[in-house]
Amino acid sequence: QVQLQESGPGLVKPSQTLSLTCSVSGGSISSGGYYWSWIRQHPGKGLEWIGYIYYSGSTYYNPSLKSRVTISADTSKNQFSLKLSSVTAADTAVYYCARAPLIGTCDYWGQGILVTVSS
């Protein structure tokens, strides 16, 4: 059974970089054709796709966030990470990591982590 767990600071100051890590257990992020994805949900709002890193290392980002987003992987730790730069209050959200066997089809999700952007 694949499990994903987000970790990182719950509070980030405006203009700084949000950094989150997703730890994966029950499967290797470097094997199989999976898209390791990040999705966020603003408080009381809908879902927003951030991007993914493919098992091969290629990435694809939401065009609206592309200039500020970096997704990377550390296969030795079986983790993948999200960095979002120059954050504002509008980036306050619950951030989820997920596994997708097909782009946009997320079959396993982390529990989510609330990140608040505030001074």
Add this chain to the structure above:
Amino acid sequence: QSALTQPPSVSGSPGQSVTISCTGTSSDVGSYNRVSWYQQPPGTAPKLLIYEVNNRPSGVPDRFSGSKSGNTASLTISGLQAEDEADYYCSLYTNNRGVVFGGGTKLTVL
């Protein structure tokens, strides 16, 4: 404003059927079949219900079904149960826009 339009809310009584629509355009929903549906009870992560328009992952009851006609995809829940009360989201992948979600629909079981 979401790229895919869902009704804000739907409701039904136990045992009834409800359908949630997800409307796009001929350039997205009308042209691509990478439609997924997710269920999100309050305070929990989304759960995949349907992928590629009408496929159910193992473990999802066959009360949940998906379809598509023209520019609208639909999720039908038959034999409504109290535990089905949740938010439901559609998503679509296109190779020029990536993944977009609908605005979500709150299902109330009366």
